[in-house]
Amino acid sequence: MIATPDRTPLPRTFFDRPVLEVAPDLLGRILVRATPDGPIAVRLTEVEAYDGGNDPGSHACRGRTPRNDVMFGPPGHVYVYFTYGMWHCMNLVCGPAGRASAVLLRAGEIVEGAEAARLRRLSARNDKELAKGPARLATALDVDRTLDGTDACASGETPLRILAGTPIASGQVRNGPRTGVSGAGGDGELHPWRYWIDGDPTVSPYRAHVPRRRRT
DNA sequence: CTAGTGATTCCCT
DNA sequence: GGGAATCACTAGC
Numbered sequence: 001m002i003a004t005p006d007r008t009p010l011p012r013t014f015f016d017r018p019v020l021e022v023a024p025d026l027l028g029r030i031l032v033r034a035t036p037d038g039p040i041a042v043r044l045t046e047v048e049a050y051d052g053g054n055d056p057g058s059h060a061c062r063g064r065t066p067r068n069d070v071m072f073g074p075p076g077h078v079y080v081y082f083t084y085g086m087w088h089c090m091n092l093v094c095g096p097a098g099r100a101s102a103v104l105l106r107a108g109e110i111v112e113g114a115e116a117a118r119l120r121r122l123s124a125r126n127d128k129e130l131a132k133g134p135a136r137l138a139t140a141l142d143v144d145r146t147l148d149g150t151d152a153c154a155s156g157e158t159p160l161r162i163l164a165g166t167p168i169a170s171g172q173v174r175n176g177p178r179t180g181v182s183g184a185g186g187d188g189e190l191h192p193w194r195y196w197i198d199g200d201p202t203v204s205p206y207r208a209h210v211p212r213r214r215r216t
Numbered sequence: 217c218t219a220g221t222g223a224t225t226c227c228c229t
Numbered sequence: 230g231g232g233a234a235t236c237a238c239t240a241g242c
Contacts, residue, residue: 048234057234067227084235085224091234104234123237135235181234205218211232212221 005030005043005111006164012153015075016095023049023103024173024195026092030111030165033141034157040113040141042131043165044105045200048178049193050091052100057181057191060100069149071100076153078160080138080145087135088144092152092162106134106179106194109202117141133204174198180209 010029015022024047032041050058052071059068059081070079075095079102082088091102108131110117117130117140124130131137138144143160152162178194196203 050234059234062228065228081234082226083233085226085233087224087235089234106234133235178234182232207235209234210220 003166005166008164009155010153010162010164012074012076015092015153019049019051019094019099019101019103020193022092022094023047023193024170024175025167026103026105027173027195027197028166028168030163031105031108031141031152032112032161032163033143034159035113035116035142037116037119038113040117041111041163042108042137042141043111044108046107046194046196046203048104048106048181048195050102050104051191051193055101055191057178058100058102060102064100068100071102072098073149076151078143078147078150078152080143080148082145083135088138089134090138090141090143090147104134105137107132107196107202107204108137109200110140128201132202136204168197172198176206179204180207182209182211 026044026047029044030041032039052060060071064072070077074097075093077093079091079093080088091104094101110130114127121130121140131140150160152160175195176192
């Protein structure tokens with residue numbers, strides 16, 4: 001018998017913990033995006049931890065800037081960045097405030113509002129690909145920089161909120177090197193901080209970071 | 217399935 | 230000015 005997902009919002013205290021504790025605990029949780037077409041909900045299946053200033057792979061490793069400002073703020077808020085000239089990716093900030101740690105949401109299963117998500121993801125060949133990858137997840141949920149700094153733990157009507165869902169037993173959680181991260185050779189050995197649900201079909205393929213030469 | 221490459225723009229050095 | 234926490238597409242196995 002399959003347990004019904006818990007629709008209770010996650011409290012801010014959930015995020016006010018070390019990022020390596022929060023990241024695997026986010027698997028199986030449900031993020032809800034309110035849109036004019038109705039809610040789109042994603043069950044998280046893959047995440048990556050970024051541990052503030054000590055982490056060479058983190059956007060916060062060179063200090064506070066206008067872009068990463070939200071990472072230095074209170075936990076439970078959403079950090080959205082724009083990358084590769086085209087894409088957005090979203091994170092949830094973890095505690096304590098000022099630590100600048102966050103969890104990148106890398107992939108998930110759309111469990112509500114798939115019709116609305118498909119409108120944003122016309123290249124997806126099937127529903128498993130709707131949110132298979134961090135930029136795909138943000139696109140499917142219509143998330144961009146205008147949502148940077150949104151409080152995912154606020155009560156009342158908010159563009160983004162996160163529900164308890166169904167946590168994943170530790171035996172079903174796998175971890176390994178982060179995907180596509182520059183700034184740390186041998187990153188997999190030192191920072192195996194990508195977590196995913198074992199065998200889940202919506203988990204994105206692993207790709208090592210490859211520095212690209214500028215077109216002449 | 218894997219591997220290689222162009223797209224496109226913001227941010228920080 | 231260089232590079233980026235990526236994706237879509239193609240070729241080949």
